[in-house]
Amino acid sequence: EAGVTQFPSHSVIEKGQTVTLRCDPISGHDNLYWYRRVMGKEIKFLLHFVKESKQDESGMPNNRFLAERTGGTYSTLKVQPAELEDSGVYFCASSLTGANVLTFGAGSRLTVL
Amino acid sequence: SQQGEEDPQALSIQEGENATMNCSYKTSINNLQWYRQNSGRGLVHLILIRSNEREKHSGRLRVTLDTSKKSSSLLITASRAADTASYFCATANSGGSNYKLTFGKGTLLTVNP
Numbered sequence: 001e002a003g004v005t006q007f008p009s010h011s012v013i014e015k016g017q018t019v020t021l022r023c024d025p026i027s028g029h030d031n032l033y034w035y036r037r038v039m040g041k042e043i044k045f046l047l048h049f050v051k052e053s054k055q056d057e058s059g060m061p062n063n064r065f066l067a068e069r070t071g072g073t074y075s076t077l078k079v080q081p082a083e084l085e086d087s088g089v090y091f092c093a094s095s096l097t098g099a100n101v102l103t104f105g106a107g108s109r110l111t112v113l
Numbered sequence: 114s115q116q117g118e119e120d121p122q123a124l125s126i127q128e129g130e131n132a133t134m135n136c137s138y139k140t141s142i143n144n145l146q147w148y149r150q151n152s153g154r155g156l157v158h159l160i161l162i163r164s165n166e167r168e169k170h171s172g173r174l175r176v177t178l179d180t181s182k183k184s185s186s187l188l189i190t191a192s193r194a195a196d197t198a199s200y201f202c203a204t205a206n207s208g209g210s211n212y213k214l215t216f217g218k219g220t221l222l223t224v225n226p
Contacts, residue, residue, distance in 0.1 A: 004155065033212055043156075043201065043216035056213065091156065100144060100211045104156035 002026065004105035006092050012111045018080040021108045025074070025094030032075050033095075033102060034067060035059075038088035046090075049075060050097075082112045119202055119217040127225050132189045134220040136202035137182075143205045145178055146214065147187050150199045159187075159200075164207070194226045 005024040013019050025032045034046040046065070047057040051072035060067070064083070069075040079086055089109050093102035120135045136145070144163045148156040162169045162178045162185065169176045175188040189196055199221050203214040 031212065035214075035216075037216075040218075042218050043203075043214075045213050045215075048210075048212055056210065059213075093156075095212065100161055100205070101146070101158050102212060102214070103158070104148075106153065106155040 004092055004094050004103050006090075006105040006108045008108055009106065010109040010111070012113065013082055014113050015084055016081045018078065019082055019110060021077045021079075021090050021092075021110070023075045023077070023092030023105060025092070026103055028096070029094035029103075030072070030097055031095045031099075032069060033093045034075070034077055035091040035093065035104075036088050037091070037107075038085065041088075043091065046077075079110070082110070084112050086110060087112045119200065119220040121220060122218070123221045123223070125223040125225065126192055128192060128194055130192055130224075132192050132196070132222055132224070134187045134200050134202075134222070136185045136187070136217055138185075138202075138204050138215070139183060140204070141207035142180070143207055143211060145176075145185050146203045146205070147174075147176060147185075148201045148203060148216075150201065150219070152198075156201065189222075192222075192224045194224050196222060197224045198222060 007022045032049040037043040045059040048055045049069045066078045089107040091107045093104040095102045146161045147159045160171045162176050173190045178185045199219040201219045203216045205211040
């Protein structure tokens with residue numbers, strides 16, 4: 001079984017540019033989550049999809065971040081325009097409904113210069 | 114201190130020794146989980162302990178939970194070089210959702226061969 005796949009593994013952009021991160025969850029997992037770890041800080045929750053619907057986006061830092069999950073399969077997280085403080089590792093995770101355990105991807109490292 | 118704060122921040126031991134990592138948290142929880150992250154890899158779920166449990170074992174892992182002290186410990190026995198990784202505790206808080214985990218900053222464990 002393929003795990004959670006994230007792309008790109010590392011992205012380096014300049015302040016003000018746009019970046020789109022992609023996450024492919026485990027097939028059949030209706031629940032998809034985004035977390036991020038900025039430098040020196042804890043891993044923090046961003047948002048939760050159930051299929052294509054945003055169930056909880058309370059962790060999204062501001063309106064420069066846009067997450068989508070069209071069709072309820074893969075998800076994208078767009079940062080526009082990127083700021084220096086957005087640098088960090090963005091993790092995606094997925095789970096079956098009712099599960100307590102999340103399966104995480106390897107993360108996408110974002111560096112904003 | 115942060116919710117889900119691990120102690121120590123870094124630990125270096127010799128192969129064969131036991132490694133103990135501690136985690137403290139602030140709020141009431143539904144469960145507490147430990148994850149491992151190898152360099153460049155995703156978070157791998159190790160073990161989950163529910164708030165009404167006090168101890169749990171999984172292979173060479175032993176987790177304890179003391180809800181009165183709001184603390185947990187992860188013991189890895191007979192450590193191996195392959196156990197070298199960052200270890201994170203994460204709590205699912207009471208009244209919240211089990212997917213909305215609160216992570217600590219992690220303990221970097223180095224097992225020297």
